[in-house]
Amino acid sequence: MRKCAKCSEKGVIYLPQHRLALCKTHYLEWFENRVEKTVKTFSMFSKKDDILVAVSGGKDSLGVWHALWALGYKVDGLYINLGIGEYSELSEKKAKAFADKIGRKLHVVSLKENIADIPTLKELQDRPACSICGTLKRYYMNLTAKKLGYSVIVTGHNLDDECAVLMGNVLSWNIEYLVRQYPVLEEGNGFVRKVKPLCLVSEKESAMYAFLSGIDFVEDECPYSVGASSINYKLLMSKIEEESPGTKLRFYLEFIRKVRPMLAIKKDLHLRPCQVCGEPTTSDVCSVCRLRMRLENSKAEMRRDF
Ligand code: SF4
Ligand code: ZN
Ligand code: ZN
Numbered sequence: 001m002r003k004c005a006k007c008s009e010k011g012v013i014y015l016p017q018h019r020l021a022l023c024k025t026h027y028l029e030w031f032e033n034r035v036e037k038t039v040k041t042f043s044m045f046s047k048k049d050d051i052l053v054a055v056s057g058g059k060d061s062l063g064v065w066h067a068l069w070a071l072g073y074k075v076d077g078l079y080i081n082l083g084i085g086e087y088s089e090l091s092e093k094k095a096k097a098f099a100d101k102i103g104r105k106l107h108v109v110s111l112k113e114n115i116a117d118i119p120t121l122k123e124l125q126d127r128p129a130c131s132i133c134g135t136l137k138r139y140y141m142n143l144t145a146k147k148l149g150y151s152v153i154v155t156g157h158n159l160d161d162e163c164a165v166l167m168g169n170v171l172s173w174n175i176e177y178l179v180r181q182y183p184v185l186e187e188g189n190g191f192v193r194k195v196k197p198l199c200l201v202s203e204k205e206s207a208m209y210a211f212l213s214g215i216d217f218v219e220d221e222c223p224y225s226v227g228a229s230s231i232n233y234k235l236l237m238s239k240i241e242e243e244s245p246g247t248k249l250r251f252y253l254e255f256i257r258k259v260r261p262m263l264a265i266k267k268d269l270h271l272r273p274c275q276v277c278g279e280p281t282t283s284d285v286c287s288v289c290r291l292r293m294r295l296e297n298s299k300a301e302m303r304r305d306f
Contacts, residue, residue, distance in 0.1 A: 013208050017246035024212050031209040035067045035197050042183045044195040045152045051075045052150035054141050055098075055106070057091030057218040059210035060156030062098050064198050066213050068154065069102050075154070076105040080140050082133060083110070083117020084222060091218045098215065107148065109140050115292050118224070124298055125291070129224040132291070139288045143279060145192040157196045160203040163248045164233040166255055179263050182256065189271040190280035202241075202248060203234075 001011045004023035011021030022030055038044070045051055051068065055061040055077045068075045079095045081088050092108065099106035111117050115136070122129045145153050162181070169177045187193040198206055210217050225231070240247050273279070274286035281287070 012212070013205075015205070017241075017249060028209065028212055031201065031205065032067050032071055034201055035064070036071050038183070038197050038200050039068075039195075042195070044184055044197060045073070045193075047073060049074065049152050050150045051152045051154055052107075052141075052145045052148070053077050053154040054137070054156070055079050055095045056156070057094040058156070059207050059215070059217045059219075060158050060161075060198060060203075062095070062156075062215050062217050063206050063210040063213070064154060064156045065098070065104075066102065066215055067209065068197065069104065076107065076150070078107045078109065078141060078144055078153075080137055081108060081110045081112070082136075082222075083112045084119065084224070087218075087220060087222055090220075094216055094218050098217075107144060109144055111136060111140075114140065115288065116295055121291065121295070122224075124295060130228060133224070135287055135291075139279065139286070141194075142190075142192055143277075146190075151187070151193065153192050153194045155194065155196055156198055156206075158198045158201055158203050158206045159248055159252060160234050160237065161230075162196070162199050162252050163237050164230040166252060167233045167237065168229060175263055179260065182260065190273065190278075199252070200249065 002014060002021035003009070004011045004026050005020050006026040007023060009023035009025075012024050013027050014021045020030070051073055053061060053065040053068070053075050055065060057079070065075055065077055077095060077099055079092055081092050096106055096108075115121070116124075118129055118133050118136075121132050121136075125132055141153050145151075162183075166178075166181060168174075169181065183196045183199040185191070185194040201209075237248055237251075270282060271280045272282075272284075274281045274289055275284050276289040277286060279286050279288070285293075
């Protein structure tokens with residue numbers, strides 16, 4: 001390994017796309033500076049905002065929480081327990097231990113207590129677990145942030161996540177989703193502002209930051225992530241990146257800078273409050289309330305059969 005570009009120490013990481021070798025101290029500093037620059041470039045939030053980080057217990061979400069905390073932002077955490085067996089229990093434990101370590105609050109929302117766990121809902125619906133899970137996470141993140149008075153929700157999506165989504169949307173030319181692919185989703189219509197401060201750091205860089213910061217994160221992936229198409233896209237992008245460092249960053253940033261503005265046709269979503277829970281939706285009753293009704297109907301049917 002080459003020497004650190006900033007001091008005489010031995011480098012612990014080499015960043016090929018930036019042609020930079022750094023020691024532990026300077027890598028942590030580089031990463032936090034990059035996060036801060038991303039926050040400022042996209043005007044995500046300021047030191048006055050009360051920020052809620054959605055944490056899964058993994059390296060990215062605990063890493064972004066740590067970086068923002070180290071940079072002096074007011075950041076608390078939200079853990080949504082999905083009820084996916086041991087994976088969820090261990091993730092909650094690690095998220096709680098991390099919150100205690102940095103002395104910040106961790107709010108916990110249990111899907112089982114609010115509606116039902118993911119395995120139960122997957123059985124009820126003929127939909128992939130990730131699609132149900134995504135809907136519920138978005139719903140409870142927004143609801144909880146509003147209830148507790150947070151003005152911004154942070155998620156731990158990194159450059160690899162964003163590139164995989166971008167690639168999927170490009171392959172199917174999904175213009176509606178492409179327009180929405182931006183590191184900031186503005187507040188309004190009942191939604192709290194949502195931002196992705198890790199969108200310009202790769203998965204490897206994020207993992208290295210979590211590791212070098214001494215964060216105890218969950219290494220296991222969610223059991224439902226196996227076979228997701230995003231994993232294939234990530235592998236493909238990483239192969240290209242290996243051959244040609246900087247491709248991922250270019251692919252994402254050039255889309256944001258050059259292509260997205262050309263697609264940004266204003267589309268009125270006709271959002272209105274859900275007639276049951278009041279959260280924003282495009283239909284009379286939101287998808288979470290419809291899911292809850294379906295669950296109740298199926299329970300009533302089961303009672304009738306016995
Ligand atoms: Fe939810 Fe799918 Fe992610 Fe598991 S892999 S946490 S089910 S979105
Ligand atoms: Zn150094
Ligand atoms: Zn509703």
